Amino acid sequence: MILAAETNASLAQMSNTLVYSSMAVYTLAFLAHIAEWVFGSRSKVGRTAAALTPSKTAPATVSVQVKKAGGTAVLDRPEVITRSAAGTRDVPDGPGAAGGTVKGDLYGRIAVSLTALGFLIEAAGVISRAIAVQRAPWGNMYEFSTTFSTVAVGAYLGFLVAKKNVRWIGLPLVTTVLLDLGLATTWLYSDSDQLVPALDSYWLWIHVSTAIFCGAVFYLGAVATLLYLFRDSYESKLAGGGTPSGFARSVLERLPAAATLDKFAYRVNAAVFPLWTFTIIAGAIWAGDAWGRYWGWDAKEVWSFITWVGYAAYLHARATAGWKGRKAAYIALIAFGCFLFNYYGVNIFVNSKHSYAGV
Amino acid sequence: MSTTDTTGTTGEHPAADEADTPSATDAAGAADTSPGDEAAGADLSTAPKEDPAGPAPGGPTLGAVGWIRWFWRQLTSMRVALILLFLLSLGAVPGSLIPQNSVDELKVADFKKAHETLTPLYEKLQLFDVYGSVWFSAIYILLFVSLIGCIVPRTWQFVGQLRSRPPGAPKRLTRLPAYTTWRTEAEPEQVREAARALLKGRRFRAHTVDDAVAAEKGFLREVGNLVFHIALIVMLVAFAWGVLFKSEGGKLIVEGDGFSNTLTQYDDFKSGSQFATDELEPFGFTLNSFTGTYEKTGPQRGTPRTFEADVTYTRGDGKDEKAVIRVNQPLKVGDSKVYLISHGYAPVLTVKDGRGKVVFNGAVPMLPVDNNITSTGAVKVMDGYRDKNGKREQLGFTAFFVPTFAGAGKGTMVSQFPGLDFPVLALTGFHGDLRVDSGLPQNVYQLDTSKMTQYKVDGGTGVAKRLLPGETMTLPDGAGSITFEKEIKEWASFQVSQQPGNGLALTGAVAAIAGLTGSLFIQRRRVWVRAVRGDDGTTVVEMAGLGRSESAKLPEELADLAVALTAQAPPAPEPAEAEASEGAEK
Ligand code: HEM
Numbered sequence: 026m027i028l029a030a031e032t033n034a035s036l037a038q039m040s041n042t043l044v045y046s047s048m049a050v051y052t053l054a055f056l057a058h059i060a061e062w063v064f065g066s067r068s069k070v071g072r073t074a075a076a077l078t079p080s081k082t083a084p085a086t087v088s089v090q091v092k093k094a095g096g097t098a099v100l101d102r103p104e105v106i107t108r109s110a111a112g113t114r115d116v117p118d119g120p121g122a123a124g125g126t127v128k129g130d131l132y133g134r135i136a137v138s139l140t141a142l143g144f145l146i147e148a149a150g151v152i153s154r155a156i157a158v159q160r161a162p163w164g165n166m167y168e169f170s171t172t173f174s175t176v177a178v179g180a181y182l183g184f185l186v187a188k189k190n191v192r193w194i195g196l197p198l199v200t201t202v203l204l205d206l207g208l209a210t211t212w213l214y215s216d217s218d219q220l221v222p223a224l225d226s227y228w229l230w231i232h233v234s235t236a237i238f239c240g241a242v243f244y245l246g247a248v249a250t251l252l253y254l255f256r257d258s259y260e261s262k263l264a265g266g267g268t269p270s271g272f273a274r275s276v277l278e279r280l281p282a283a284a285t286l287d288k289f290a291y292r293v294n295a296a297v298f299p300l301w302t303f304t305i306i307a308g309a310i311w312a313g314d315a316w317g318r319y320w321g322w323d324a325k326e327v328w329s330f331i332t333w334v335g336y337a338a339y340l341h342a343r344a345t346a347g348w349k350g351r352k353a354a355y356i357a358l359i360a361f362g363c364f365l366f367n368y369y370g371v372n373i374f375v376n377s378k379h380s381y382a383g384v
Numbered sequence: 385m386s387t388t389d390t391t392g393t394t395g396e397h398p399a400a401d402e403a404d405t406p407s408a409t410d411a412a413g414a415a416d417t418s419p420g421d422e423a424a425g426a427d428l429s430t431a432p433k434e435d436p437a438g439p440a441p442g443g444p445t446l447g448a449v450g451w452i453r454w455f456w457r458q459l460t461s462m463r464v465a466l467i468l469l470f471l472l473s474l475g476a477v478p479g480s481l482i483p484q485n486s487v488d489e490l491k492v493a494d495f496k497k498a499h500e501t502l503t504p505l506y507e508k509l510q511l512f513d514v515y516g517s518v519w520f521s522a523i524y525i526l527l528f529v530s531l532i533g534c535i536v537p538r539t540w541q542f543v544g545q546l547r548s549r550p551p552g553a554p555k556r557l558t559r560l561p562a563y564t565t566w567r568t569e570a571e572p573e574q575v576r577e578a579a580r581a582l583l584k585g586r587r588f589r590a591h592t593v594d595d596a597v598a599a600e601k602g603f604l605r606e607v608g609n610l611v612f613h614i615a616l617i618v619m620l621v622a623f624a625w626g627v628l629f630k631s632e633g634g635k636l637i638v639e640g641d642g643f644s645n646t647l648t649q650y651d652d653f654k655s656g657s658q659f660a661t662d663e664l665e666p667f668g669f670t671l672n673s674f675t676g677t678y679e680k681t682g683p684q685r686g687t688p689r690t691f692e693a694d695v696t697y698t699r700g701d702g703k704d705e706k707a708v709i710r711v712n713q714p715l716k717v718g719d720s721k722v723y724l725i726s727h728g729y730a731p732v733l734t735v736k737d738g739r740g741k742v743v744f745n746g747a748v749p750m751l752p753v754d755n756n757i758t759s760t761g762a763v764k765v766m767d768g769y770r771d772k773n774g775k776r777e778q779l780g781f782t783a784f785f786v787p788t789f790a791g792a793g794k795g796t797m798v799s800q801f802p803g804l805d806f807p808v809l810a811l812t813g814f815h816g817d818l819r820v821d822s823g824l825p826q827n828v829y830q831l832d833t834s835k836m837t838q839y840k841v842d843g844g845t846g847v848a849k850r851l852l853p854g855e856t857m858t859l860p861d862g863a864g865s866i867t868f869e870k871e872i873k874e875w876a877s878f879q880v881s882q883q884p885g886n887g888l889a890l891t892g893a894v895a896a897i898a899g900l901t902g903s904l905f906i907q908r909r910r911v912w913v914r915a916v917r918g919d920d921g922t923t924v925v926e927m928a929g930l931g932r933s934e935s936a937k938l939p940e941e942l943a944d945l946a947v948a949l950t951a952q953a954p955p956a957p958e959p960a961e962a963e964a965s966e967g968a969e970k
Pocket residue numbers: 334336337340341344429430431432460461462465469527528530531532534535609613616900903904
């Protein structure tokens with residue numbers, strides 16, 4: 026018994042060390058990303074401006090991409106020509122943070138590798154914490170926060186492995202992860218500990234894990250949405266014949282096209298929305314077991330509901346003429362803001378039945 | 385060429401959302417579009433038509449019926465649904481920040497005391513009952529009327545789409561989001577037939593119109609969407625039903641005591657307006673024992689680990705059964721569920737009068753005031769007591785109980801640990817009139833000492849005395865004694881709930897998730913294959929795809945289909961290579 030307790034204490038200690046180490050590695054990744062952006066700024070690419078310049082011959086405003094059907098290019102296979110749907114500017118994606126420079130790309134690769142290393146270390150930290158406390162590592166805000174950033178980075182790496190064009194998220198992601206971990210290890214820190222009986226249920230595994238996952242992926246969507254808004258103004262300015270600032274021309278030029286960012290944001294938000302619906306329902310079932318009512322308009326429940334309605338409004342806006350595009354993007358950001366408030370605001374400032382989150 | 389222009393011009397047809405008809409692609413190409421192209425994306429969803437202009441409000445041509453129709457059209461439009469969704473989330477906010485009667489009445493009372501100027505305004509706006517307020521109800525009722533008004537026509541439209549066939553190929557397939565072409569030696573009819581068979585084999589609805597095969601797939605998307613929206617209504621109905629018919633009662637039970645499920649036995653009871661008391665499930669149970677364990681060491685010392693209520697229950701049929709009720713594991717009896725809500729200690733006390741006659745003996749439940757179960761309570765001896773002169777009088781004691789005392793000389797009666805490690809009881813005695821007959825409702829855990837006189841006792845502070853289990857406090861002047869017995873019982877409080885509609889709500893929830901998944905992950909798309917004889921005598925095959933929203937999967941699927949079709953329409957050596965890639969190079 027005592028021996029086990031000691032082992033657990035040293036495991037918990039190890040978990041803390043791992044989390045701190047991951048912060049160090051993420052900091053290096055952050056610096057490498059900065060280097061990537063700095064070196065990338067030396068390239069002078071102006072694809073967007075070129076694509077939007079009206080001086081080109083009329084049909085060419087629709088840029089057409091040609092790709093070989095199937096993987097290997099057999100001469101006889103038909104080619105599929107794609108073109109963007111109506112209403113979107115036909116603009117090629119930016120070259121990425123590295124801007125096509127060799128040095129920038131090298132630093133970018135270093136940053137991604139460091140992020141992956143940081144992820145492994147942080148994941149080990151979360152897992153050792155789970156073993157130390159012998160339960161799901163989601164009993165208080167410190168544990169939510171560490172798991173949350175682990176999952177966000179994991180999702181990002183997953184997209185990279187799946188060869189999605191997401192390297193542009195790298196810098197904002199690593200920055201947020203450092204902030205999140207900084208908060209977690211200082212203000213939100215709570216020693217390893219058993220759960221109070223109300224939290225001790227297998228619904229904890231189901232409800233909290235999906236909630237954390239949804240939050241992490243919604244976060245990626247929100248970053249894409251925010252960048253979409255910047256990039257979209259940039260493109261509008263160019264299309265309107267204006268001259269964007271040097272900063273915009275250097276930084277925004279290297280991001281994917283507004284349409285690509287918007288589509289990415291929509292895909293992740295839409296993909297997570299059913300899971301978020303499930304999370305709320307699982308929470309309601311758990312509340313039904315623990316407190317004898319499945320819905321009681323407790324602050325946490327209210328804000329999950331508001332977040333849900335917010336994302337539903339976003340999905341509706343995208344299907345409503347006059348609302349898609351920037352307006353829908355604002356709604357998505359508000360919805361994510363509600364998610365964040367539910368996490369930080371309700372846990373810290375609002376007295377809720379759910380406020381045993383350990384702060 | 386901006387987004388808004390485009391949507392403005394295409395507002396007339398239902399496909400105006402995501403996958404606009406190709407005609408609207410760009411200003412340069414719009415002129416040479418034939419009307420046939422616009423049909424390509426028609427009815428690719430069942431979203432209601434946008435009605436941007438609408439009749440001018442106040443226009444002279446609108447009669448009463450016209451107004452009603454206008455209002456209905458507005459209410460069931462996507463735009464108004466969007467606004468109502470917005471209002472719904474906005475309206476839910478104050479309820480999470482202002483204390484709510486439905487959640488915690490005590491907090492509401494505190495708030496009212498602290499904010500005297502705000503309170504009347506808040507009361508007028510029903511801000512203490514947001515989720516039952518007139519304005520909140522108005523929002524969600526309008527939303528659900530809008531929803532029904534939206535679902536019904538969409539369902540009909542969808543049934544119509546299921547019966548009809550995908551529209552014929554647009555004249556210029558090159559304008560669609562995904563396009564491919566090649567020449568083959570095979571005959572056009574052969575190619576069309578092969579394409580139709582191929583598409584049918586891949587579960588497309590396909591038919592041949594003139595020189596092209598038109599095919600469509602992914603109707604489950606619409607089904608999913610309709611199921612989802614209908615499921616929302618089911619959930620609302622289940623919720624309303626639950627609110628109307630539910631009942632919920634609380635009962636505190638000391639170890640060894642029992643409870644039977646009738647109205648009079650409850651400490652407090654709430655029910656929906658449609659609930660009838662004869663609907664209470666006939667059952668009863670006895671609390672055999674309650675066990676609470678707590679972390680003994682470390683920084684989390686005192687944190688609860690297990691709470692278990694050991695009970696024996698009987699249903700209507702009179703058979704005894706045993707069960708353990710835990711925090712997350714209610715006992716289910718028929719339609720009722722018994723939840724373990726809280727717990728505390730109930731020291732057993734004996735009160736004797738001056739002649740040594742026992743006038744009170746029993747366990748007195750004490751209410752915890754902190755996490756270490758420092759508790760307060762009261763003992764009321766209503767009748768049977770006579771003072772040394774034989775005069776009838778009532779006795780009352782206020783009690784502080786700590787399960788783990790800090791130690792003599794270590795200050796106050798604040799418990800150090802929630803377990804029974806060093807129980808101490810502090811008592812203060814009063815005699816006089818308990819005022820239980822005053823007509824005012826009385827809290828069983830508090831004394832009304834306004835008509836009572838305090839006893840002076842030896843030791844302690846002169847009025848209160850600390851007792852260890854087994855010790856007795858003697859009242860002055862032969863007034864009697866009170867004994868803190870060695871046995872200390874625990875009590876547990878339970879909530880018994882009956883809430884119909886749970887099953888329906890769950891069914892709705894599962895259907896909602898399933899529908900949503902279908903709606904968001906299934907693509908509805910159309911594919912056309914045109915095969916005509918070209919100028920050089922070979923057959924020109926053209927394939928194009930159009931989805932409801934732009935998706936990377938569409939070109940991939942088209943490529944797959946093309947590859948499969950080349951098995952029966954092998955590409956001929958291309959003499960005029962330049963022509964095919966012309967578009968690509970510009
Ligand atoms: C009770 C509140 C409502 C909620 C929570 C809700 C939620 C949703 C969600 C999450 C979607 C996304 C699914 C998808 O994109 O396919 C959706 C789609 C849709 N909703 Fe609602 N909805 C509500 C009310 C309404 C109302 C009142 C209408 C009618 C005006 C409506 C019409 C539609 C339509 C047409 C779509 C499909 C859009 C598309 O095809 O992309 N909804 N709804």
